[in-house]
Amino acid sequence: MQIALSVKNVTKRFGDFVAVDDVSLSVEDGKFFSILGPSGCGKTTLLRMIAGFYEQSGGTIELRGQDMTDVEPNKRPVNLVFQNLALFPMMNVYENIAFGLRRRGEKSPAIAKKVNGLLERVGLPGAGKKTIDQLSGGQRQRIAIARCLVLDPTVLLLDEPLGALDAKLREHMKVELKKLQAQVGTTFVYITHDQSEAMVMSDAVAVMNAGRFEQIGTPQELYHNPASSFVAQFVGNNNKLRAVMHKDERGGFFARYGNGMDFKVDGAFDLSGGDAYDLFVRPESLVINPVEAKQELNVMPAAVKAILFDGGNSRLLVTPDGFADELVVALPQTKQFDHIRAGDRVRIGWDASKSVCFKRADWKIYDDE
């Protein structure tokens, strides 16, 4: 498979501030690649460097093996779908899509053929004469993408284009975008702070934090085998159990939780005795009142604080005995647990192989945490 985009050790400094710090990635032709990170992590800066609006302070950016360092944005075979879409209000839909072709000096009949073909492909045939303010949010989205795709770019860059849409439409557009990408086969590099967008659409995701990549992998890899405490918490929902790692007499490790209980850990983690660790367990890995007492099962008594009913995504909020912490437990809607009420006592258990642990790190995803 040919490599469409290759970023090698790219760094960007603004004065003393390092926005992007020695980042490398490569995207194969035809893949949907996402860069996921909280706001201010440097993902937009990285995207603007690929598009050519910023010059990197170090490293190289290659498109299909060609160095792009001294190539102006209007000469690069990449196009950017802007966060606010940046459709030209003084032109109608047809002229917006034809803009890039006209700049290339293509002939009118060829332009008409390409524009109309693309309008059909994005599901808006005959919309050419409409003005931009006659379009709905989702339609604008498609026109902004069509305007770039008509130029047949090597890589299409998308800067959180779903951010401005309402929740329902965003869900719909996620699926639309993925279908569109599969249909046209163009390489997409998508930037978002929404982990669900990144996971649903992407073939591969890079998780970015404070200017660096924490992990690059498929959505499944990120979800099941996070490489860092940041990834474990940022991707998907996770329970964080603060614990101290101890060594047992046989040289194995166990985690001592705040309430004094000891939990088994399983897996190849970088462990050392006596240090503070965070143990991460997914809500769906937590089992309510586990039946069989397996060897590898960690079990802990807890009190139900609240029931968060949300259809198939329902959860229990529980407080473990002896420690003021809140854990979220998936509540399967199989009628098996319908008797549970707030204030009830339950036992929660999880397979030691389904938890991950990392040395405690001092970072925050959200300011209020």
Add this chain to the structure above:
Amino acid sequence: MTTNRKRRIKWGFVVFFTPVFLWLLLLIVLPQLELLRLSFVGTGGSGFTLRNYLAFFKEPIYWLTFVRTASYAILVTLIVIVVALPVSFYITKIARVRASGFLMVLLLVPFWVSELIRVYGWMILLRESGVINQLLVRIGLFRQPVEMLYNDVTMIMGLVYTSMLFMVIPVIGVMEGLDDALIEAAYDLGAKKLAIWRTIIIPYCMPGIISGSIIVFMLVLGSYLTPNLMGGKNSLWFTEQIYNQIIIYFNWNQGAAFGFLLLALSSLIIWAVLRLTGQSLKKVIK
């Protein structure tokens, strides 16, 4: 109750509107009506006549002066557009916030001084014994001083200078609303600098450019001081014809007719330009 409220609103309206109405009526409408009446009256008699208006078309010096004035006014407007666009772009998009405020003040400061003083300033610089001539002679570029005043180029430069602000301000107003992302998007889609100006910036700023053009065109067409002082005796500006008729020949009737012709013809030119550029006055005023 509703009638009560209606009446109160009406009273408030009357109180505030009366001074405005009187101002308009006594100082603008009535004198204009009197001038309009005068323009249709012969020099000696009192009967209705079109002679004053026909004189404009019969005597080539009159309508040629008007054509010359209007052409130069259009030329000045075009030059002002070309100068004002990059200035506005620099102030709104390139300069930092604090610098752009300072630059705006720099633009405004000359207009705190009256037009007369500003034109005299130019004269001090440009006249035969002026600053520029002395400088050029001293460094040996000119062998002897050259008269730089009293020609068309100097006059146009002066008119561009005195009217530029009236283009920059409306254009800046519109350009501030231009999203930088539009410029970047055009650049990203393969447009060169000139194409970005032609396809994005100028079409976006068109309402500002048109309203600025109307102001500048009218100001230049009706200006008297600058063409007279900087263009000298042979400036042949149409306002001079009106001045001459009224002040020198005491022919108020002819002067009034010229005044109304100036108003009508300049309105006609503006209407034609609006039609040609596909802009409507409503859109421009908004």
